[in-house]
Amino acid sequence: MRGNNAVVVGGGLAGVTAALALADAGLSVTLLEGRPRLGGLAFSFRRGELTVDNGQHVYLRCCTAYQWFLDRIDGAALAPLQDRLDVPVLDVAHPKGPRLGRLRRSALPVPLHLAASLAAYPHLSLAERAGVGRAALALKGLDPTDPALDGVDFATWLGRHGQSDRTVEALWDLVGIATLNATAGDASLGLAAMVFKTGLLSEPGAADIGWARVPLGDLHDTLARKALDSAGVRTELRTRAEAVSRTEDGTWQVAVAGGERITADTVVLAVPQRETHALLPHGALDDPDKLLDIGTAPILNVHVVYDRKVLRRPFFAALGTPVQWVFDRTDASGLQGGGQYLALSQSVAQNEIDDSVSVLRERYLPELERLLPATRGAHVRDFFVTRERTATFAPTPGVGRLRPAARTNARGLYLAGSWTATGWPATMESAVRSGISAADAALCALGRRYEHPLQEAA
CATH class of the missing domain: 3.90.660.20 (Protoporphyrinogen oxidase, mitochondrial; domain 2)
Structure with a gap:
């Protein structure tokens, strides 16, 4: 049936999510991944007797899309959340010797849920702790989607709101470096505001931390592959897409290494920005070179x-x-x-x-x-x-204008990846959200309605 075939290029979290959502809506889906495994940059490998994650990945309770993904692959129990946010912070350079502080929340409503923790935080002076509260209230009033915020760096804003270098180091960067992969001086205020407003200033439990108690490969590869198989997705590993082109009858053709050509009505490119740039057909984006400017x-x-x-x-x-x-x-x-x-x-x-x-x-x-x-x-x-x-x-000031939406100018062609315009920094949450957005855009274009638990989050 016309409109019933889809190809998803890329088997990271974005691609797996898009493939599952499209298959759940009744499409016949082929997922192509060049690596011998799924999971993208959140994967595991063997080193002697050890199963090693390539890097430590965590998520927060506010990451509703990633939690949906875990539920969808039957992996939620393997990556539980803290009952309440509790982060031990050890300062070994304190003049009086190593000091341990904690960032933890209570059951009180926002912003009182962090008040007791900040009041006792030993890594800041009394005046600095009071200044944090004032800056947090100002941050709560920002709109992360305001384009003007994208062009300002977070450090400049913090300085204007009385945050000392020590406060930036011991609190704002402590969180921001881990979530944004940038210091305040190199981070877009829009993305920083989104992180702190959503994680710390939205709901009392929003910043509770979750992480996998098993290797990431057990989740993002083994369980994801099982879910794809159950959904009827044809998953092809070690299969790299080399070109995407439109045929004379208006369908898409994806050429893969080895000479095979796969025809589909819908294509989702869920690969990094440079790889996407190389695969994009002419005219798919107004200014495709913007993708190359995303650091x-x-x-x-x-x-x-x-x-x-x-x-x-x-x-x-x-x-x-x-x-x-x-x-x-x-x-x-x-x-x-x-x-x-x-x-x-x-x-x-x-x-x-x-x-x-x-x-x-x-x-x-x-x-x-x-x-x-x-x-x-x-x-x-x-x-x-x-x-x-x-x-x-890189979440640098100005990056927001470079990130493309899921829908392209070419009918039936969509983009996914944590680097697309999700409003989130490059996290597992952003990757899953992008996959849902791409699938939703594709299904909307096909005139299909698909109800899933993430409509509001997407």
Whole structure:
């Protein structure tokens, strides 16, 4: 039947989401992925006895799209949320010695839910804590969709609202670097406002943190593939799309490596922006070169396996040290024989993404000894590094005008990916939302109505 065939190019979260949504609406869907696995940049691999995530990924309770995705693939129980936001923050550079603070919420309504935590936060002075409250109220009044905010950097706005360098480091950047992959000075005010308003100033539980208690591959590859198979999606791994073109009868043709050509009425390109640019047919976007102006930002992950337990918490954030966030991945990795496996997630890694493993070892092992005294007598069983040089799009001021919508000028051709115009930074949430938006746009064009649990979020 005309309009019943779709091809989704890209098997990351955006592509898998689009394929599931289209298949759930009754389309015959083929999903093409060049890698031997699904999951995009949120994946796992084997290293000896360990199953290693390429990087630590978390989500928040406000990430309703990603929670829908977990439910859809029957994986929600494997990536639970905290009962309440609770982030230990350890400052090892305090003049009086290492000090532990906590960012946690109460059951009170916004913004009182964080008041007690901020009042006792030891990493800021009394005056700085009071200033945070005033800035938060001003931030709550911003409209993240206002185009004017996109052209301003977050640091400039924070300075205008009385935020000291220390406050930016110990609070705003502590959260912003992890969510935006940029410091306040390099982040669009529009995206920063969206993160803080949605995560911290919308609902009391919006910032409660969730993360996978199993390898990411169990979710984004194994369970996702099972869900695709059950939905009737034809999934082709190790199959890279080389060209997308319109045929004389108005349908689309996707050429893949090896010579096969797949004909479809609907095509969703769910690949990174440069790959999308290379595949776009002429006229699909008014200014396709804007895609090339969307920069990228790296994330570095440092993995350390000790011969004994050195950390009693599931994770913590750090100040006064190059270390940013540390997570216990022991159980999820399948580590045997005792010991503990820690993963250090290092965003904004432009200055060290190409450093050698030996240099990173010399830098980070002493820092872990400063942070965790129990490591000083422990033996390092393994030390290795994973690097994602293009982990996210760079959320720089002005990036909003570069991000395209799901619908293109070419009928039947749609875009998905965390870098598209979702309103969110480059997160798993943004990727899933983009896949839903692309599928919804396609189904609308086909005159189909598809009710799913994410209509409001999309």
